[in-house]
Amino acid sequence: MQRLLRVFNRVLPALAFAGVLASGAQAAGDQPSVPYVPTPQAVVDRMLEMAKVTAQDYLIDLGSGDGRIVVTAAKKFGARGFGVDLNPVRISEANENARRNGVTDKVAFYQRNLFDTDLSQATVITMYLLPRVNLELRPKLLELKPGTRLVSHDFDMGDWKADASVRINAADKFSGAGGDSDVYFWVVPAKAGGSWRSQFPVSGKPQTYEFMFEQKYQVISGSVQVNGRAVKIPDAKLRGAELSFSFTAEVNGAPVKHEFSGRVDGDRIIGQAALSGSRLTARVEWIAERAARVAGTGAMN
Ligand SMILES: C[S@@+](CC[C@H](N)C(=O)[O-])C[C@H]1O[C@@H](n2cnc3c(N)ncnc32)[C@H](O)[C@@H]1O
Structure with missing residues (x-):
């Protein structure tokens, strides 16, 4: 659970210096609002299981890193989708990942700010961001098509309680140590009030x-x-x-x-x-x- 915050705290001074701690809206100035920490593969698998991803789904990963979530969704379940990341190195890694796994016909990766990304095509959205970024995204997520499924690694959505959550123990890729990961799942509700x-x-x-x-x-x-x-x-x-x-x-x-x-x-x-x-x-x-x-x-x- 604390993996991303641990890394975040380690790089905090440099991020502050680089202006990375700006809000998402300011991140339109195209500074990453979240550092790169990959989701362990076991957690990726669990996220996709929680969302019950199928070949009918269109998945968007917000801040897609090396593309592992989108690539796994395509390879394991036949889903289509795309990832966005501000870092061009991540986009190259993700494209290479898609090529290696033979899913370039199903997925794409764009160097783009997640806050400027059109999410309307998505049936599933995945994210491994930060609490503040989730909260900033929340109004946009609530305007999505009712029934759109959302899965977040480690961070919740404040008082928008998850429909389901699970804690799993998965090895930390960076430190090699085991660590708890939380996975949260929501379904975007229709406006029935x-x-x-x-x-x-x-x-x-x-x-x-x-x-x-x-x-x-x-x-x-x-x-x-x-x-x-x-x-x-x-x-x-x-x-x-x-x-x-x-x-x-x-x-x-x-x-x-x-x-x-x-x-x-x-x-x-x-x-x-x-x-x-x-x-x-x-x-x-x-x-x-x-x-x-x-x-x-x-x-x-
Ligand atoms: C914690 S990593 C998660 C990577 C991947 N989703 C995963 O779970 O393995 C967050 C990623 O978001 C990217 N990122 C941060 N702020 C962003 C923004 N405003 N728009 C797009 N990508 C961003 C970072 O470059 C980083 O690759």
Whole structure:
């Protein structure tokens, strides 16, 4: 876990002198914001396993060093992708690495500032940066396509808690000593916070549902108004664009269990609702339209 910070501390005075400690935005002046420390191969393997990388994925490594993450993703899983690094020596090493491993048709490496890199093509983003750099990247990462998977070696994202994390012991390439590495995994959540409205027939009569969700990153909670009564939603889950929840509410004078699941797509949710009660069992198409976003909660940043 402390491998990068150890190296960072060792080179701190020189980095400060060279202006390397500038923020990411200032790093647009093209000074590396993070020193080079390669991720041990065992940790690379684990990062790609955590992200469940497949041949359908497009992976971008931010600060790609000798290209090992992108090259391993291509060689082991058939994924395509690219890496960016400010250091031209790293880019040459990464291209050589891709050639040696026969994956030049799948990967590319660009000498580019990670803060100026278009990430929209990515289905998976990997990084081994620094806590401050992760935090600086966070708003940009949260704007990515819902469902984009993120994996970070050693550093978290502050109060955006990881969906999963693991600690592994892997040999330190520089010192030869064993060391703990943490790997953090997130799925970019859709923007589901705010109010939503749906109407569909229940036992032949139109029934209106008004949902209100509060969201902080991937954590979501909410309530629903049915027939003028507010009912708490106890178990809302959001993973990428997939939203699911259930509640029991009275419909036509009898309690009915409602189970909703759907995909958030901008200002619509499309999915299904399963209703079950003593007088009815139904499965219906569920479409919700956004009525309003939650304003000024800062929920996503
Ligand atoms: C800790 S190393 C990680 C290398 C590789 N991702 C790995 O895990 O093995 C960080 C890399 O980021 C590069 N880097 C630092 N700041 C950068 C920036 N602003 N834009 C692009 N690359 C940067 C460094 O040159 C270095 O190669």
